[in-house]
Amino acid sequence: MTSLFITATGTNVGKTHTTLKLIEALASKGLKVGVYKPIETGVTHTAPDATILLEACQKVNEKFKDLKPLDITAYTFALPAAPFCADTEQTIKIEKIIEKYHALSLLCDILLVEGAGGLLVPITKHYTMIDLAKELDSKVLLVTPSRLGCINDTLLSMEALKSREIDFDWCVNLYEDKDSFKEVTQPYYDAVFEEWWSVEEAIDTFINTIE
Secondary structure, eight states, X not given: OEEEEEEESSTTSSHHHHHHHHHHHHHHTTOOEEEEOSEEESOSSSOHHHHHHHHHHHTTOGGGTTOOGGGGOSEEESSOSOHHHHOTTOOOOHHHHHHHHHHHHTTOSEEEXXXXXXTTOEXXXXXXXXXXXXXXXXXXEEEEEOSTTHHHHHHHHHHHHHHTTOOEEEEXXXXXXXXXXXXXXXXXXXXXXXXXXXXXXXXXHHHTTTO
């Protein structure tokens, strides 16, 4: 079993959108795909992201068919905030997150782990999302936005991953300022990076590198 940790430069960048695309693409290659949303905040009744991910996964992996959204999460909190802040009772145990990861890993060929927010979002006082990705020893996919100002966020996230010696790839989610992206951002990416790709255009090429 392999795993892929999907993160982003921040919140509302497109992690879930990208993960759904990955489920479809990987399943088309004959892989049994699993999903895991370790922590979801802003949950009142049901976990919306976990629900969407699980429904997509159940269509391609029968071993997930009897699971409920809470089965693919370790913690949910009502407050829409960073896990450390949302966890007002300080209940999060990293061991529980790791244990559920290993349990879900037994049900699939590749487990897609969707983080919360960006890489340095705190899970506990001294443990962040990037620490979790490192501990899981997962390849990381960094999803970046296409809006004005995204270059700085992208480069900072890359520096964080490199500093932890984490294997990663990155892509752009062309959902915002798509037209202006070609003029205000893409010239830099074209000049600096030999290869970069968008979720919408090259996800099939990417999955060939992780099979």
